[in-house]
Amino acid sequence: MNTSRKERSVSTFSIVGYDPKTDELGIAVQSKFLGVGAIVPWAKAGVGAIATQSYANTSYGSKGLDLLARGKTAEETLALLINEDADRHLRQVGIVDAKGRAASFTGQGCYEWAGSMTGPCFAVQGNLLVSEETVRAMAQKFVQTTGSLAERLLLTLEAGQCAGGDRRGKQSAALLIVKEKGGYGGFNDRLIDLRVDDHPEPIQELKRIFELQQLYFAKPKEQDQLPLTDDRISIIKSSLHSLGYLSLTQHWRDALQQFIATENLEGRMGTGTQTIDRVVFSFLQKKAKE
Incomplete structure (x- = not known):
């Protein structure tokens, strides 16, 4: 049975990418x-990594990853995927495999403007766009x-918008x-999984949330130890005092540890006692000024 046009099309633009230096795979979409x-x-x-959109067949995601895991190229x-889909004319999909090989498909029934571009380690696709310039x-x-x-x-993603x-x-x-092992605690592969479900400026909000994710979960860099x-x-001391963490009888190091624990910043603390992470230092000052 053909997909009804009464279904809402996931008209969108996305980028599927791979970084051979880190072996990270990912998708960004708006x-x-x-x-x-x-x-x-x-x-x-x-x-x-796979992006499935335009009357999206979500089985492309699970089936596609299974095929890739069995050694199929992008x-x-x-x-x-498309050969066994009777409604492929309504689909749009981009795929990048773990070797950086990319492929993309835009069905003839996708709303204009619709199309894609691929290259080493990336696939970009969009439908119902203002123009192909996106x-x-x-x-x-x-x-x-x-x-x-x-x-x-x-x-x-921002460039597309x-x-x-x-x-x-x-x-x-x-x-x-x-x-x-990129996920929290190394127990899964979800290094970053962020979503903005409903917002007037979703990309900007996604960037804001990403900055928070980096603050809380990114590993501290050696060059950022001040x-x-x-x-x-x-x-x-001044910042901790203005935030109510530092009393006259309390050592500033104890107050700093309390601040770090409250703000869930433990992952940014190194083993050294004579340095402070640049990001933590900046965040502390920012909070004190709010």
Whole structure:
């Protein structure tokens, strides 16, 4: 039975990407559709990443990852998925496998403008767009941008919106990054799994949440460990006092530990006693000024 046009099309634009340096796979997506992150992005570490959209066949996600896990390439997986789908003319899907090979498909029934671009380690696709410039801008941004995969995907998504984006507007966005043992505690592969389900500026809100995710869960970098100079200790004391953590009889280190525990920043504390993480130092000052 053919899919009815009365169903809501997940008209959107997305980027599927792979970072060979870190073996991270991911998807970033934006749409004028509620909760797009629950439908479009699928990924498994060491296997591949898939974006399924436009009257999305969500079985493309689970079936596609299974095919990739069994050794099929992105192109082979795509062909198998669409060949067995009677409604493939309504589908749009992008796939990147764990070797960076990419494939994308846009059915003839997808609302204009609809299309895609692929290259080494990425697949960009969109439908119901203002113009093809959205896809072109995204592909160019991904290729030219450096940084972590998450940062590159977010910048790519933003470039697509700036170039026109979904012609109906904006509502939701999502970012999914997977890596072997990348999840909380190393128990799964969900390095980053963030969603903005309903917001007037979903990409900007997604970026804000991503910054929080980096604050709480990103591993501290050695170059971000600041020496505890007298000036910095003075700023720490002043900030802790204004926030109500530091009393006259309390040592500032104890107050700092209390602040860190309250704000869930334990993951950013190193083993050294003569340094403070740059991000924690900045966050403490920001909180004190609020």
